[in-house]
Amino acid sequence: WRARKKEEVFLYIVTKWAFAFLTGFIIGAAALIINFSVENIAGAKWLVASSYMTSGRTMTAFAIFTALNTGLVFLGAAMTVYLAPSAAGSGVPESKAYLNGIDAPRILEPITMVVKLLGSICVVSAGLYLGKEGPLIHIGSCVAYFLGQGGSLRYHMNWRWLRVFKNDRDRRDLVTCGCAGGVAAAFRAPIGGVLFALEEVTSWWRSALLWRAFFTTAVVAVMLQLGKQFCAQGICGLFGEGGLIMFDISHAYGQFGLLDLFPVVILGVLGGILGSVFNKLNTRVTKCYIYWYLRKPPYVKVIHACLMAILTSACCFWLPFLVKCRPCPDLSDIPGYKCPTHGQTGNFKGFNCPAGQYNDLAGLFFATKDDAVRNLFSFKTYREYHYRSILVFFGVSFIFSLITYGIAVPSGLFIPLIINGASLGRLVGMIMTTTTGNKMDEGYFAVLGAAAFLGGTMRMTVSLCVILLELTNNMLMLPMIMLVLLIAKTVGDIFNSAIWEMYVRIKGYPILEAKPEPFMQQLTAKDAVTTSVVSLSPVEQVSTVLMVLRNTTHNAFPVIGESSTTGRKVFLGLVLRSHLLVLLKNKAFHYASSGSAENSKMLQFTDFAKPATGKSLKIEDIDLRPEEELEFINVRHITNGSPYTVLESASLAKAYTLFRDLGLRHLCVVPREPEEEPIIGVLTRHNFLHENLQNMFPYLMPKKQAAGKTILM
Amino acid sequence: WRARKKEEVFLYIVTKWAFAFLTGFIIGAAALIINFSVENIAGAKWLVASSYMTSGRTMTAFAIFTALNTGLVFLGAAMTVYLAPSAAGSGVPESKAYLNGIDAPRILEPITMVVKLLGSICVVSAGLYLGKEGPLIHIGSCVAYFLGQGGSLRYHMNWRWLRVFKNDRDRRDLVTCGCAGGVAAAFRAPIGGVLFALEEVTSWWRSALLWRAFFTTAVVAVMLQLGKQFCAQGICGLFGEGGLIMFDISHAYGQFGLLDLFPVVILGVLGGILGSVFNKLNTRVTKCYIYWYLRKPPYVKVIHACLMAILTSACCFWLPFLVKCRPCPDLSDIPGYKCPTHGQTGNFKGFNCPAGQYNDLAGLFFATKDDAVRNLFSFKTYREYHYRSILVFFGVSFIFSLITYGIAVPSGLFIPLIINGASLGRLVGMIMTTTTGNKMDEGYFAVLGAAAFLGGTMRMTVSLCVILLELTNNMLMLPMIMLVLLIAKTVGDIFNSAIWEMYVRIKGYPILEAKPEPFMQQLTAKDAVTTSVVSLSPVEQVSTVLMVLRNTTHNAFPVIGESSTTGRKVFLGLVLRSHLLVLLKNKAFHYASSGSAENSKMLQFTDFAKPATGKSLKIEDIDLRPEEELEFINVRHITNGSPYTVLESASLAKAYTLFRDLGLRHLCVVPREPEEEPIIGVLTRHNFLHENLQNMFPYLMPKKQAAGKTILM
Secondary structure, rough: OOOOOOOHHHHHHHHHHHHHHHHHHHHHHHHHHHHHHHHHHHHHHHHHHHHHHHHHHHHHHHHHHHHHHHHHHHHHHHHHHHHHHHHHHHOHHHHHHOOOOOOOOOOOOOHHHHHHHHHHHHHHOOOOOOOHHHHEEEEEEHHHHHHHHHEEEEEEEEEEHOOOOOHHHHHHHHHHHHHHHHHHHHOOHHHHHHHHHHHHOOOOOOHHHHHHHHHHHHHHHHHHHHHHHHOOOOOOOOOOOOOOOOOOOOOOOOOOOOOOHHHHHHHHEEEEEEHHHHHHHHHHHHHHHHHHHHHHOOOOHHHHHHHHHHHHHHHHHHHHHHHOOEEEOOOOOOOOOOOOOOOOOOOOOHHHOOOOEEEEOOHHOOOOOOHHHHHHHOOOOOOOOHHHHHHHHHHHHHHHHHHOOOOOOEEOOHHHHHHHHHHHHHHHHHHHHHHHOOOHHHHHHHHHHHHHHHHHHHHOOHHHHHHHHHHHHHHHHHHHHHHHHHHHHHHHHOOOOHHHHHHHHOOOOOOOEEEEEHHHHOOEEEOOOOOOOEOOOOEEHHHHHHHHHHHHOOEEEEEEEEOOOOOEEEEEEEHHHHHHHHHHHHOEEEEEOOOOOOOOOOOOOHHHHHOOOOOOOHHHHOOOOOHHHHHEEEOOOHOOOOOOOOEEOOOOOHHHHHHHHHOOOOOEOOOOOOOOOOEEEEEOOHHHHHHHHHHOOHOOOOOOOOHHHHHHO | OOOOHHHHHHHHHHHHHOOOOHHHHHHHHHHHHHHHHHHHHHHHHHHHHHHHHHHOOOOHHHHHHHHHHHHHHHHHHHHHHOHHHHHHHHOHHHHHHHHHOOOOOOOOOOOOHHHHHHHHHHHHHHHHOOOOOOOOEEHHHHHHHHHHHEEEEHOEOOOHOOOOHHHHHHHHHHHHHHHHHHHHHHOOOHHHHHHHHHHHHHOOOHHHHHHHHHHHHHHHHHHHHHHHHOOOOOOOOOOOOOOOOOOOOOOOOOOOOOHHHHHHHHHHHHOOOOOOOOHHHHHHHHHHHHHHHOOOOOOOHHHHHHHHHHHHHHHHHHHHHHOOEOOOOOOOOOEEEEEOHHHHHHHOOOOOOOOEEEOOOOOOOOHHHHHHHHHHOOOOOOOOOOOOHHHHHHHHHHHHHHHOOOOEOOOHHHHHHHHHHHHHHHHHHHHHHHHHHHOOOOOHHHHHHHHHHHHHHHOHHHHHHHHHHHOOHHHHHHHHHHHHHHHHHHHOOOOOOOOOHHHHHOOOOOOOOOOOOOOOOOOOHHEEEEEEEOOOOOEEHHHHHHHHHHHOOEEEEEEEEEEOOOOOOHHHHHHHHHHHHHHHHOOOOOOOOOOOOOOOOOOOHHHHOOOOOOOOOOOOHEEEEEEHHOOOOOHHHHHHOOEEEEOOOOOOHHHHHHHHHHOOEEEHHHOOOOOOOOEEEEEEEHOOOOOHHHHHHHOOOOOOOOOOHHHOO
């Protein structure tokens, strides 16, 4: 584009920013819709169930409660299974894969987005151990992908004027902004969103992108703030203060001394161990589900999801009956608390208890997941929970979050992990405050526990820290949260890798990590070449080109000509399959092999622009008359004359770095000595994949991959 | 290191983290020392001056006030000029240059660090329009550099066991952590520090580094917190609550409506315009100083600094007398405020006024810079300042910050910029609240004004935003701060580039920007080759090698051998000057040109590790007997057999991307046709520099460089 006119550059820039704005706007709207719907549906559900409870009709309450939950999950699961199977799960691995350069079909389609949105509303309202955060990130990516592609051909929504992004980089950048916006919308954490995209999702990052992602998340933040203020007037039904997830503890005590570091270290280690255990078990459960589903008809998935809903409802409803009612504490020094409460929110739930008493477990189980977290994080509510209650809650939450994530509905992991961590932290806090007389609040421990568990599973540091700070709106907790995250990540990395990485591997996305594997040092670039080179001459007969395109699946072909002086073979460059197809489609042929320009059509630069996914030409689309096949085609003008090359003797690690850091699709391996063939092979993503190299050179592999360890370096 | 033993890898990792910890620890200690000293010195100064004021001896107060300030500045300037001239200025451009791969001598030496620390204490206590933030960043870099090099040879402080980092990357990583730690210490903003290092300072970034930088800033944050709690017992003299810079406005009103966006946009535009004006004028003033100093003896710099101190003292002392005393407002609804106050802190300064009245300008001029900012940011103090007062303050601050930064003392730009911005914002806020009945607080506008001015000069977004949030401890302001930063940056980028970039250019550091210039598309890699190739054979006579090393300044030489089959020339790789010198120094020679291994010493891998700056071998160090010069040297084993290469016909932009993204020092240009010389040239940093290319191809340059515009892309 640098060669284009000033106006075009200006238009291009304006479009980029306009698209970033639009992305943020749509994500903000989607987040508001989800939150508004969930709060209203779930709120209504709790109100109905509670009213039956207070009137003593417990069984009726349970029946209605379970029926509503199951119905909602049925809707969500049916949509997912029959309309958009790729909408299942969180969508973070998918976004990550796309941004690593993988064009997986259908994962970012509009239908996926719609199902993700509606499905999320259903299953989150139904109270499954799932969050809406992961799906919002996926929705953000989908919105950005849709805009970046200029619509979608499959759904006849493509507008020519929208199609301004002609290359992968611009599209990828927009999807990065979309991811950041999704996180920002999920947690109301605009800075956390940018950092999440930077730390976890993208593979390439530029400073200019930082700025645009920041703009997107700012738009999202403003949207949410305005939506919240609009709803503060009370016209949004049950969607009010607690609506958008935010666990405000800004007025809490944030001082600490040297001695307080000890329980924090314990919490970090616990978070790291339990987080890696969670990673291990969760991925194993998901794998089981996948194998089990393989041989079953699709409706099995729907039934499975519904069973999960019934099980969850039963636990949430009946478990609180196991604990004894406790007398209400004196809450006069905490403004806004009352005891006991009934209905949707509140710390001290009345549930089945007489007036003046509360059921501590009901405040956790018989509430939305957001409220449960809020209750766990609550400060100054010393000894609100009994040991047994919090232990039961932790155990049940841990098991449910393990077995729920793999079912066929849109599901996020953040909220379940926060719940696990917060209950663990509260437990540790209770033990600490009793045995050591530690001055820190139990709520403080709950926040740190959430940080530890998240750090132990996701293995991020900076972005999680910022997200937690933005969620809790308390900067004074920063040093402790940092510490606990660092410890949890370090401990977790000893056992296995981050959960998203494990899911990327389960789903089989050929992601290239940022650093080469150590064994690549022992291989040369030549070793990784697997397929023999299929090359073209600068002027080829059409039939030859057709044959080459039909008989190979290569996406790039080296062009090899002859030196005008010595007559020896010279490597002229790479020509792309897609560009060859454009030439063939437009019949830009010559009569003679001399390649004279007569009769050849002039093609515009824009004709070669990369089309959106699903719109690219295929060899089957080419239909030529026999006499045309005898003509000649001059590929010289569409040859990339200076592709990136490595010497055959270069270490594979070096080639990997070049390939990965510059985001290449093809890397040519050239010989050291000029008398051989001028090119040895073309390396693509698959040549660098760990699994493929493992099959070729099994003896080089270490016995046991201590995953994640390389990240320490 | 991948080939090394497990224990060594473990030790290496432990060292990395230990160094990061040490860096954070030392930076935290340095920040505490600076803050403790400044608060005590400046506090004592204000107390003495105020006591004379209240007893009516105004002239004596002024004399003592000025004498103290001038004395302090004299100390700071004399240290800087005579001990470490490179300690002048902020040090951010220097850190940036080092992290871009420039080994400039002495900018990160221990003496620079010491002078920076002591000098900062002096000039900040003296009340010059300077901050201690930039110097703290420089101190952070110096600490990290010192540790990374394993001491410093110049000062006989080198310990062998400390020298574990054998390559530039490890050292650079540690300096990045140091920078992040410096920012964290300066603003008590650990996340902001990491982001500052990421957005502004580093040129290469890896996810693993993010984590370690985060660890460093966490250590700094814990240090500061502990130090503050230690001093809260009242044993640190005047160093108390206001000590570490933090403008806590966490309890302030953070809601906004759609209509409030209008004044925010105005503020952003104003900040962008005034910020770029500031950049232009400030760099011009600094250039004038530099030219002026060139022909003068060094003591002129000291006198200049002292004059500046006298001028600043006079303005700060006498200007408040120009305004009328105003009656105290009713402050009963704001806890902690009283009126009038005397001495060091407080919003409503009594100064020369009778009881019950206050002097609004004295609260800004006759206070430390931190207190002035705190007063400007103060909420609910509606109409505290008169239009005229705030206008005078803005004008004087603007002029002083313009003319002070270039003098020969350690100086930071953050605080002056925040003061300018905050007074501008307060002014706009006063106008807005009066004319439009806007509901937002004047203090809110002051914060946004500071953001706008910082954004307009520094052109950062994410890191500034986080730093401001951490400074003010109020998350609810986030969307507005984001918005104002984005607008200010966009507006500022129209006129000129960021202030650090301009200073990098003034200081002449050959920094390579992240993206190639557009005109590079029109050049090929061959065009940029300036010097003819000086190549070596695999086995070369010692005298030849000595001659080559003496007569060239190249740091790398291509090795060209002969093909064993065809006898034609083959490019074998690159050999580094430093490695050749190691061979020569160790006399690893052969008697015969066949290069048989007899008599040749075996050299260890570690002998070739890059020595610390100032310790590298020079050609003058080599002292050989004449008969040794006739022996032969085999460079085959020290040749890098697969250096990165580009084809001669590759566009220079492509070569630039390869060079910059992979952080290379040498890039070989190879011919397309094999019959020519096997290598055309070696490109280094200087071949890619804008200025050098401009001299070679003046016709390619655009008429007027609209700087900063490319960042928009």
